[in-house]
Amino acid sequence: MSSDRIEAGTITLLSGKGDEIEAYHAKPTDAESHGSVVVIHHMPGYDSSTKEIARRFAAHGYGAIVPNLFHRYAPGASAGDGAAAARAAGGVPDAQCLEDVAGAMAFLRAESGANGKVGVIGYCSGGRQSYLTACNLDVDAAVVCYGGGVVATPDQLTPERPVAVIDMTKDLRCPMLGLFGVDDANPSPEHTARMEEELKGHGKTYEFHTFDDAGHAFFWVERPSYRFEAAREGWHKIWEFYGKYLEG
Amino acid sequence: MCTYLTSTERVAGTGLGAQGWFSIERAVVYFDHPQEAPVEHALCIDFRPGEHADPSQRVAVELDARSARTLAESILATLAHDEVRALGVD
Numbered sequence: 001m002s003s004d005r006i007e008a009g010t011i012t013l014l015s016g017k018g019d020e021i022e023a024y025h026a027k028p029t030d031a032e033s034h035g036s037v038v039v040i041h042h043m044p045g046y047d048s049s050t051k052e053i054a055r056r057f058a059a060h061g062y063g064a065i066v067p068n069l070f071h072r073y074a075p076g077a078s079a080g081d082g083a084a085a086a087r088a089a090g091g092v093p094d095a096q097c098l099e100d101v102a103g104a105m106a107f108l109r110a111e112s113g114a115n116g117k118v119g120v121i122g123y124c125s126g127g128r129q130s131y132l133t134a135c136n137l138d139v140d141a142a143v144v145c146y147g148g149g150v151v152a153t154p155d156q157l158t159p160e161r162p163v164a165v166i167d168m169t170k171d172l173r174c175p176m177l178g179l180f181g182v183d184d185a186n187p188s189p190e191h192t193a194r195m196e197e198e199l200k201g202h203g204k205t206y207e208f209h210t211f212d213d214a215g216h217a218f219f220w221v222e223r224p225s226y227r228f229e230a231a232r233e234g235w236h237k238i239w240e241f242y243g244k245y246l247e248g
Numbered sequence: 249m250c251t252y253l254t255s256t257e258r259v260a261g262t263g264l265g266a267q268g269w270f271s272i273e274r275a276v277v278y279f280d281h282p283q284e285a286p287v288e289h290a291l292c293i294d295f296r297p298g299e300h301a302d303p304s305q306r307v308a309v310e311l312d313a314r315s316a317r318t319l320a321e322s323i324l325a326t327l328a329h330d331e332v333r334a335l336g337v338d
Contacts, residue, residue, distance in 0.1 A: 074304075077303045081304045088256065088294065149251075215288070224286055
């Protein structure tokens with residue numbers, strides 16, 4: 001019988017390129033073997049809602065880590081100040097994001113009890129970064145929660161984000177689960193159809209679910225965008241998906 | 249919707265933050281998820297000092313779209329008022 005015990009707290013994480021960033025780590029304390037998940041926070045930052053998601057993964061038997069992608073812009077600052085500072089600086093470059101996620105993956109794979117399988121999940125801008133990660137790093141399963149900007153026009157590309165992530169689809173290395181709201185404007189149902197077309201065209205393993213009566217950020221329990229039905233069903237899909245690809 | 253769309257304007261003024269008054273050099277304007285306002289999206293403005301200042305040193309506002317338009321129109325109307333124009337400061 002599981003004790004349901006978890007441990008969670010702030011750690012210093014070594015990024016893939018060697019510098020240190022803040023991260024939030026949670027894990028079950030009595031699992032003999034567990035899969036792991038890198039949780040990528042949304043644009044509003046490295047906040048309490050995202051840390052709560054990490055603890056939820058731990059309670060379900062997964063090791064989880066949330067790298068603070070905004071740490072470099074505002075070390076030790078509140079989530080809001082960090083998000084504002086990152087935005088003022090042009091946002092997180094894709095290359096830097098990948099270094100931080102790579103560091104998180106290495107941490108999770110090295111910890112005691114880890115079975116070596118690591119998934120990634122991201123919300124909002126983190127959903128795009130989850131897609132980015134799945135096309136560039138050696139993850140075992142990727143969940144994209146309403147990732148906006150995966151489909152990008154040339155005028156939306158910047159020095160920080162120079163390539164449309166959808167154009168990386170051919171390099172996707174793992175199965176992907178996509179969770180979206182039908183009322184979302186970015187990604188809109190047209191955007192998700194475009195993603196599916198690309199995934200199908202390259203013969204990738206994926207499943208997409210678009211929920212009725214839900215828009216962007218329907219998992220975010222503290223906001224008016226929260227949608228109980230979509231979030232509940234979404235969590236079921238996540239447990240099934242990670243159960244299939246990260247356990248054992 | 250989440251968006252990186254951000255406009256940064258050079259401005260000159262002062263703002264009152266948690267630590268008292270400070271000089272403002274930039275206004276960062278965007279429309280996205282607010283941190284606190286109970287709406288799905290908000291017009292957000294961060295009034296900030298120079299680039300190397302403490303990240304917590306800012307004055308932040310989050311307005312629903314209608315409020316933001318009303319405020320913008322009010323600012324422009326105020327600056328266009330005869331009494332203000334007569335000062336010749338613009």
